[in-house]
Amino acid sequence: MAIQYGGRPARDAGWRLSWNDRNVRAIVYQAVALVAVAAGVWYFVDNTLDNLARLGLASGFGFMEREAAFPIGESLISYTPADTYARALLVGIVNTLYVSAIGVVLATIIGTVIGIARLSQNWLIGKLASIYVEVMRNTPLLLQLFFWYMIFLELLPSARQALQPLPDVFLSNRGMRFPVPAAAEGWTLLVAGAVIGIVGAVLLSNWARRRQEATGRQFPTVSAALGLIFGMAALGWLVGGAPTALDRPALRGFNFAGGAEVSPEFVALLLGLVIYTAAFVAEIVRGGILAISHGQTEAASALGLRRGMVLRLVILPQALRVIIPPMTSQYLNLTKNSSLAVAIGFPDLVHLANTAINQTGQAIEGIFIIMAVYLTISLSISLFMNWYNRRVALVER
Numbered sequence: 001m002a003i004q005y006g007g008r009p010a011r012d013a014g015w016r017l018s019w020n021d022r023n024v025r026a027i028v029y030q031a032v033a034l035v036a037v038a039a040g041v042w043y044f045v046d047n048t049l050d051n052l053a054r055l056g057l058a059s060g061f062g063f064m065e066r067e068a069a070f071p072i073g074e075s076l077i078s079y080t081p082a083d084t085y086a087r088a089l090l091v092g093i094v095n096t097l098y099v100s101a102i103g104v105v106l107a108t109i110i111g112t113v114i115g116i117a118r119l120s121q122n123w124l125i126g127k128l129a130s131i132y133v134e135v136m137r138n139t140p141l142l143l144q145l146f147f148w149y150m151i152f153l154e155l156l157p158s159a160r161q162a163l164q165p166l167p168d169v170f171l172s173n174r175g176m177r178f179p180v181p182a183a184a185e186g187w188t189l190l191v192a193g194a195v196i197g198i199v200g201a202v203l204l205s206n207w208a209r210r211r212q213e214a215t216g217r218q219f220p221t222v223s224a225a226l227g228l229i230f231g232m233a234a235l236g237w238l239v240g241g242a243p244t245a246l247d248r249p250a251l252r253g254f255n256f257a258g259g260a261e262v263s264p265e266f267v268a269l270l271l272g273l274v275i276y277t278a279a280f281v282a283e284i285v286r287g288g289i290l291a292i293s294h295g296q297t298e299a300a301s302a303l304g305l306r307r308g309m310v311l312r313l314v315i316l317p318q319a320l321r322v323i324i325p326p327m328t329s330q331y332l333n334l335t336k337n338s339s340l341a342v343a344i345g346f347p348d349l350v351h352l353a354n355t356a357i358n359q360t361g362q363a364i365e366g367i368f369i370i371m372a373v374y375l376t377i378s379l380s381i382s383l384f385m386n387w388y389n390r391r392v393a394l395v396e397r
Contacts, residue, residue, distance in 0.1 A: 063360045072347050092352035100335040103273040111281025118286050136279035145272040149344045152264035159255050168248045175263045177249035177256045186240025193236025197229035265346035277334045284326045288319035328385040
């Protein structure tokens with residue numbers, strides 16, 4: 001028998017199906033919303049397929065296996081016009097990842113330097129950094145891309161009158177040509193050694209951090225890590241026969257042959273993305289540093305630490321917890337802003353997908369591929385940055 005409270009019989013402890021139950025109403029509302037969304041999606045897809053059939057347009061991704069039949073001016077992987085549309089889109093994906101990865105690294109470095117410079121006690125350095133931030137943040141990125149691209153096309157000479165700022169380095173309106181190591185086993189082993197050194201440097205950094213937390217003694221992590229990376233790279237180079245031959249560029253007719261080339265489109269896109277994003281990164285870094293109590297700086301100075309050590313060992317590690325979340329947004333913005341490459345002709349994913357759409361007429365599939373690729377890249381960046389944010393977060397004891 002149910003226990004009575006205040007003269008009224010208490011409700012049974014078991015759950016009963018009743019519209020007065022808030023949980024029941026919530027489940028019904030969510031089910032209705034889900035059915036409505038599914039019906040809307042079904043109507044959209046069915047209507048689209050009917051319209052495509054009525055117009056005689058093909059649907060599906062079968063076009064990916066057809067011959068692309070168009071050249072691509074810049075590719076990190078092998079490609080010929082005889083390859084498929086799938087291969088062409090893969091070239092665009094690789095180019096997008098390439099410029100985005102380099103842009104993220106350079107924007108982080110430059111933005112951090114500018115952000116620290118804005119806090120400098122030197123009046124000139126602080127004002128110059130402030131002017132840079134305000135000008136770049138308040139100028140449209142697309143306009144900046146056009147500016148850098150026009151500099152290469154209008155101000156630089158032709159290949160025959162190319163500028164030579166360094167030996168065997170040529171700068172013209174066709175891009176920049178520079179020497180690269182000739183194919184040899186030693187160079188391959190050098191890269192392999194550097195990769196091993198980087199892995200070792202990460203492990204060394206983790207060991208040094210645990211050692212400092214346990215004993216309070218510091219370890220020269222930076223110098224040791226650099227020595228490990230360069231040492232392993234040099235060892236691989238020596239084991240491979242210490243090659244020194246270079247593939248040098250040379251003028252052949254109206255253009256250069258040999259060496260490696262960086263196109264004006266790539267340089268303009270990279271400069272625009274880095275310089276624009278670095279201004280936002282600088283403000284994030286400045287805000288993160290200002291969020292740290294000034295007492296931390298005073299305490300570190302009282303212990304006899306130099307200003308550079310205070311910044312590196314006390315301020316920046318704590319500021320990271322404030323910096324990382326908004327920095328993630330800037331990394332995502334830089335990656336998505338790389339789609340503006342279509343305006344200056346760099347063969348990124350959007351540029352090549354638009355070419356495929358124009359040739360095949362399958363716009364829905366092309367747009368879906370673009371959305372899926374950028375969504376995957378953005379989610380990957382978010383997952384990594386969230387993992388790193390949890391790793392550096394303060395843990396309460």
